Amino acid sequence: MNHARRALSFLVLAVFVVLGMGSGEITEEERAAREAERAELQAVLDAYLTRMAGVRSQIRTLTTNAPQVQACDVPSMMTRAENTEHNQLHIRIAYGPFLDRFGSDDRGVWADDGGEWAFMTDPTYRGHFAAHPEDRETYAVQDTAERVAETFLTERYLAVIEPGEGCSLPRVNEDGGDTDFTGGQCRAWVFVVDQIDGSIACQNQILFESSDSMWAGEDDFQDELQEDYENALEDALQRVLPPRSLSTPLGGLF
DSSP, rough: HHHHHHHHHHHHHHHHHHHHHTTOOOOOOHHHHHHHHHHHHHHHHHHHHHHHHHHHHHHHHHSSSOOOOOOHHHHHHHOOOOGGGGGGOOOOOEEEEGGGGGTTTOOHHHHHOOOOGGGGGHHHHHHHTOOGGGGGGGGHHHHHHHHHHIIIHHHOOOEEEEETTTTTTOEEOTTTTTTOOOOOOEEEEEEEEETOOOOOEEEEEEEOOOSOOOOOOOHHHHHHHHHHHHHHOOOOOOOOHSSBBBBBTTTTTO
């Protein structure tokens, strides 16, 4: 038994030695290639941040000058997008004010995720831009750069939701019964932006609101009101976006 254990120990040691020999320090050529790739990805991210700052500026100008409806040219968009898996576009959503961070060095702007309106921003998109790049670890910035290059740009289009004045969220009426609430409603513009060239592919107005009545279920009633409201937003988006293109989870339908 001792001989068997000793033989096994030698075998394990030999494996570690071989692995150690095979995982020696990288060569200068490998190091240079990695650095070149890192620099290329950083350039992609820097260009993206600048481009999206320009998009935000465009949207501000449009919303102050009575924008007009412009339908999406779906065949053209399908041709231009690289990721059209299942023969459809994949469009995430973003809350208009969330884009204020692009082009800004104000850490307060970067820290603001939209608060109660954060549900209007795709969680993956929101997570990658939750803090200023200078305040993040190098590996995290590189991960975001890779996501921009491999996902956001290949999907190409992003639906930016710009709520109008007077938008409200649903609220439980504290002094009322178990299902007494004030519904939310919102009229907003949706701008489908091209994340590669910074143009606006199409734009339309939506109106969504809470259901007239709700039954109390097992979940917290405020959560149920929020889910209902998000479902209403999803329905409104589905009516103006290209068919089956919405890829951000909303409410309880995904």
